[in-house]
Amino acid sequence: MAQDAIALLEADHQRVEGLFRDFRSAGGDAAARLHLAQIICMELTLHSMVEEELFYPALARATGDEQLVERARKEHQHLKELIARVPNADNLDGAVEAVCRNALVHIEAERRDIFPKAKACGMELATLGGRIQGRRAEVATNVQEA
Numbered sequence: 001m002a003q004d005a006i007a008l009l010e011a012d013h014q015r016v017e018g019l020f021r022d023f024r025s026a027g028g029d030a031a032a033r034l035h036l037a038q039i040i041c042m043e044l045t046l047h048s049m050v051e052e053e054l055f056y057p058a059l060a061r062a063t064g065d066e067q068l069v070e071r072a073r074k075e076h077q078h079l080k081e082l083i084a085r086v087p088n089a090d091n092l093d094g095a096v097e098a099v100c101r102n103a104l105v106h107i108e109a110e111r112r113d114i115f116p117k118a119k120a121c122g123m124e125l126a127t128l129g130g131r132i133q134g135r136r137a138e139v140a141t142n143v144q145e146a
């Protein structure tokens with residue numbers, strides 16, 4: 001059975017929080033840090049994608065609160081700009097730290113403002129969770145084949 005959408009998105013949040021901690025504690029292991037940086041960027045990109053394609057539009061429809069969703073999209077846009085700087089950053093630590101700090105603020109805003117509204121507005125969270133899982137699986141297959 002599909003998990004509900006909020007449980008899935010929150011599991012992503014906790015996974016990236018764990019990756020940030022791993023990155024910060026990777027010490028002088030440059031290869032490990034680079035690998036973690038790539039995973040962090042990929043996870044955040046995929047997570048933002050399913051929120052933008054599926055979760056935010058459903059939330060906007062269910063709540064009629066376009067402003068809430070618009071603010072979240074703007075935060076994603078800023079995060080994407082920071083993620084785009086990571087691959088060619090002279091200072092990898094600084095670039096990843098900027099991504100972490102920004103993502104953590106956004107994640108907290110979702111926990112505080114967005115998820116409670118989503119739970120309260122009668123959205124079809126189980127159906128949406130199934131669609132999110134399907135979309136993730138589809139993208140993961142494309143990445144493997146590329």
Ligand SMILES: [Fe+2]
Pocket residue numbers: 048051072076106110
């Ligand atoms: Fe988000």
Ligand SMILES: [Fe+2]
Pocket residue numbers: 009013047051107110
């Ligand atoms: Fe999120």
